Amino acid sequence: MALTEELAAHIGAANVLSGAAMAPYLPDWTGHYTTAPLAVARPCSTKEVVACVRAAAAAGIPVIPAGGRTGITGALMTTGGLLLSLERMNRIRALKPDARLAVVEAGCILSTLHDAAETQGLYFPLWFGARGSATIGGALSTNAGGSNVLRYGSTRGLCLGLEVVLADGRMLDLMGELHKDNSGYDLKHLFIGAEGTLGVITAAVMRLVAQPAAQATATLALRGLGDALGLLRRLQAATGGAVEAFEYMSPSYMRELARHRPDIRQPFDSIAPCTILVEVAAPTPEAAEAHGDGRRPLDRLLEEALAAMLADGTLIDAEIAGSVAQRRAMWQRRELAAEVMFARKPHIDTDVALPLDRVADFLTAIEPRLAALDPGAEPMAIAHLGDGNIHFTVYPGRDDPALADDVIEIVEELVVGMGGSFSAEHGIGLSKLPSMARRKNPAALDVMRAVKVALDPGNLMNPGKVIPA
Amino acid sequence: MALTEELAAHIGAANVLSGAAMAPYLPDWTGHYTTAPLAVARPCSTKEVVACVRAAAAAGIPVIPAGGRTGITGALMTTGGLLLSLERMNRIRALKPDARLAVVEAGCILSTLHDAAETQGLYFPLWFGARGSATIGGALSTNAGGSNVLRYGSTRGLCLGLEVVLADGRMLDLMGELHKDNSGYDLKHLFIGAEGTLGVITAAVMRLVAQPAAQATATLALRGLGDALGLLRRLQAATGGAVEAFEYMSPSYMRELARHRPDIRQPFDSIAPCTILVEVAAPTPEAAEAHGDGRRPLDRLLEEALAAMLADGTLIDAEIAGSVAQRRAMWQRRELAAEVMFARKPHIDTDVALPLDRVADFLTAIEPRLAALDPGAEPMAIAHLGDGNIHFTVYPGRDDPALADDVIEIVEELVVGMGGSFSAEHGIGLSKLPSMARRKNPAALDVMRAVKVALDPGNLMNPGKVIPA
Numbered sequence A, B: 001m002a003l004t005e006e007l008a009a010h011i012g013a014a015n016v017l018s019g020a021a022m023a024p025y026l027p028d029w030t031g032h033y034t035t036a037p038l039a040v041a042r043p044c045s046t047k048e049v050v051a052c053v054r055a056a057a058a059a060g061i062p063v064i065p066a067g068g069r070t071g072i073t074g075a076l077m078t079t080g081g082l083l084l085s086l087e088r089m090n091r092i093r094a095l096k097p098d099a100r101l102a103v104v105e106a107g108c109i110l111s112t113l114h115d116a117a118e119t120q121g122l123y124f125p126l127w128f129g130a131r132g133s134a135t136i137g138g139a140l141s142t143n144a145g146g147s148n149v150l151r152y153g154s155t156r157g158l159c160l161g162l163e164v165v166l167a168d169g170r171m172l173d174l175m176g177e178l179h180k181d182n183s184g185y186d187l188k189h190l191f192i193g194a195e196g197t198l199g200v201i202t203a204a205v206m207r208l209v210a211q212p213a214a215q216a217t218a219t220l221a222l223r224g225l226g227d228a229l230g231l232l233r234r235l236q237a238a239t240g241g242a243v244e245a246f247e248y249m250s251p252s253y254m255r256e257l258a259r260h261r262p263d264i265r266q267p268f269d270s271i272a273p274c275t276i277l278v279e280v281a282a283p284t285p286e287a288a289e290a291h292g293d294g295r296r297p298l299d300r301l302l303e304e305a306l307a308a309m310l311a312d313g314t315l316i317d318a319e320i321a322g323s324v325a326q327r328r329a330m331w332q333r334r335e336l337a338a339e340v341m342f343a344r345k346p347h348i349d350t351d352v353a354l355p356l357d358r359v360a361d362f363l364t365a366i367e368p369r370l371a372a373l374d375p376g377a378e379p380m381a382i383a384h385l386g387d388g389n390i391h392f393t394v395y396p397g398r399d400d401p402a403l404a405d406d407v408i409e410i411v412e413e414l415v416v417g418m419g420g421s422f423s424a425e426h427g428i429g430l431s432k433l434p435s436m437a438r439r440k441n442p443a444a445l446d447v448m449r450a451v452k453v454a455l456d457p458g459n460l461m462n463p464g465k466v467i468p469a
Helices: A003-011 A019-025 A046-059 A110-118 A136-141 A225-239 A251-260 A297-311 A324-335 A337-343 A356-373 A403-417 A433-439 A442-455 B003-011 B019-025 B046-059 B110-118 B136-142 B225-239 B251-260 B297-311 B324-335 B337-343 B356-373 B403-417 B433-439 B442-455
Strands: A039-041 A063-066 A082-085 A092-096 A101-105 A159-165 A171-174 A200-207 A215-222 A243-249 A274-281 A315-320 A378-384 A389-395 B039-041 B063-066 B082-085 B092-096 B101-105 B159-165 B171-174 B200-207 B215-222 B243-249 B274-281 B315-320 B378-384 B389-395
Touching: A003 A039, A003 A046, A019 A039, A019 A082, A046 A063, A046 A082, A046 A159, A046 A200, A063 A136, A063 A200, A092 A110, A101 A110, A101 A136, A110 A136, A136 A200, A171 B442, A215 A225, A215 A297, A215 A324, A225 A243, A225 A274, A225 A297, A225 A356, A243 A251, A243 A324, A251 A274, A251 A337, A251 A378, A274 A297, A274 A324, A297 A315, A324 A337, A337 A378, A337 A389, A356 A378, A356 A389, A356 A403, A403 A433, A442 B171, A442 B442, B003 B039, B003 B046, B019 B039, B019 B082, B046 B063, B046 B082, B046 B159, B046 B200, B063 B136, B063 B200, B092 B110, B101 B110, B101 B136, B110 B136, B136 B200, B215 B225, B215 B297, B215 B324, B225 B243, B225 B274, B225 B297, B225 B356, B243 B251, B243 B324, B251 B274, B251 B337, B251 B378, B274 B297, B274 B324, B297 B315, B324 B337, B337 B378, B337 B389, B356 B378, B356 B389, B356 B403, B403 B433
Parallel strands: A039 A082, A063 A082, B039 B082, B063 B082
Antiparallel strands: A092 A101, A101 A200, A159 A171, A159 A200, A215 A274, A215 A315, A243 A274, A243 A378, A378 A389, B092 B101, B101 B200, B159 B171, B159 B200, B215 B274, B215 B315, B243 B274, B243 B378, B378 B389
């Protein structure tokens, strides 16, 4: 029996797509990749995932797990593998407000969980532009980051328990809801960030947090990026660590935003040397309560922290959101980054992490190196500055396909020399395999290979991704 | 050349101990175990650790890494292995206040790092009774918990980077200082909590946090344990999540404390049904500042949160620490737990984790089961209640060596049935191997075995621990 027929017997013919029916699953929204699976399977339960993985293993066909397909590293590419879409495993199995956790299936879309948590006065703190399409399983498989990592950590830190279907089709139940569990190796951390190369994540226990009583959101014009870290420290000290987001938008990004989306209002009369979007949560319920004058201690706290920097000229201008609509507009400027970046072609994009105090150094030092390589190149930076994570994009000045590799090489060299990483939050997939081969230390690569062989001896779980050959 | 001679050539004869010179390293402070190594090696650098591991591997001799030797699970037991003491690798390589991290060697004692962080206005939030002897490497190898996990997480969550010497003697450098790094599998999580079975941890990058501007510490007498979680939620809400510790002391513990240490003042005139030690940090610097009346908003906040419960009778009595000495006395009552527990023999000790809302159920449900097994048995509980972590001890009523296994079985059965874990924070070592064999799911054990074989094919890294045969 052909694999597709066997799959149909397990999960229903309507959920095994081939030929033209696969069309919606093939394009990659970056435009860089088109995958060519043998078939697409859409199981609706862990049991069905087990059946699919077993059938594929028996046929020697690779399995490529897919979530919301919002990744940008080509992690879903295959020629002849089985694309295993978790989209129908999208239930919230349980929401436990007292325990502050949710038990969710891998295909659950982030915004579904955001909405469900909100009904209980809670917040699921994984927040990025693609939250309306990205799934819990995809976020876990890539250890996704986003804008709230500064306060709440990456996806990994939000995960208490995990359910995985292994390469041999066995179900691995690690669905603990505990805050402490030292019973042997903590295996969930192996599968988080493994991009489906060690097994298929089918469900997870995710932490929820108290919804902040209120937020204060501001867009700031600074004299320079060098002053931003001091500002962050001041805000952290004033709020006892309640800064939820601290995002940097470079002048080149603000210009590109104005060009691509002239409908979006710019925050200041002229583009600042350094534009920061900051969001601070109320450290106590009292800080969120409006007083007689309509003002909240939270706003005063933000204003006071900014006042000294306005007085000494470090801060050129500041706009504090006075309404939900104003807050949304501030975030929209930041969250259009992916759209803006991909709209202009060709582009060379990177996703690097640096120690917090080296971000400004990196952006200064990269410029002459880039100019030496391509005098017409235009760099553009957006950063989750509180995490040291820069999305550094280059629009090349000349048409030369080899240029991308050269640009990535000089970026990586500088980043690694400053103690940084060539991959902060997007993962490796296919696109960063050359970087893994060049930059990751050989002992680490060997350990990864040993683990991969141990867990997937047939090399059938998303083969060819993450670990270079 | 004999192994000891070869080791002496690498690290100096004074640092290779055998025979009577090993005496200080052999006893286990629980009194349950005595290890019998071939020799004790005391390397002072990663390079020397590499030399020791290589020499041992060549001779086919197991390596048992040792830190402060404060563990209670027999993880250092060996007959004829090499006890590798990291005690001389005790440097703080770097303290980076701006980046809020410390680069430390494995043998660094926790309190050394506490003191160093304090000089910079920072806090290293790993805090438990043995902090004056336990080392960073030991804490990482066991993923130690303690009293501040509620706010700051376990050792795992505090670790940004790791340096490990692998079974083949290669050094694995994972010493990143980054808050985001998705460059392949996050290998550090394999070694954290592995109790030396996958390699020797030689150094780490550890997160530091801002020193709380102030703390309010109180000992509370509650009508019952069932009311404690509501109190915790109320305090978390009032402080925006700044509860640092929430510790439960059972009546039986308070009695045992009075018996063993009559010099320690009891908090209340009579022993309460539920005694809680709570510590709350100031959510903002303002909350820590004494006003004209000498009182701090932080104290008022705590008093207000308690007032309603005093009014409705949930809270019987409360003592708020008015000085550093009073705070210390409150903590001493809690931190004498290990001394109190081990002083009375025989005892059967467990270290279990439960979902937060099942702790009270467990303590109620275990009593008749225990009585059925041994009518004279006296249970005693101490809990990191905010983490659902109970140290449940039984003083047996009859002298029967088989009783310990039976008691552990009924505790485990109840715990696992409630979604808990038989090992919360102390680890597995030798003592909990039977529990691993009985209770851990077979797929998880198989994956652990596969990882162990992949990384330590010769089974020379602390063999026979963590994973049952």
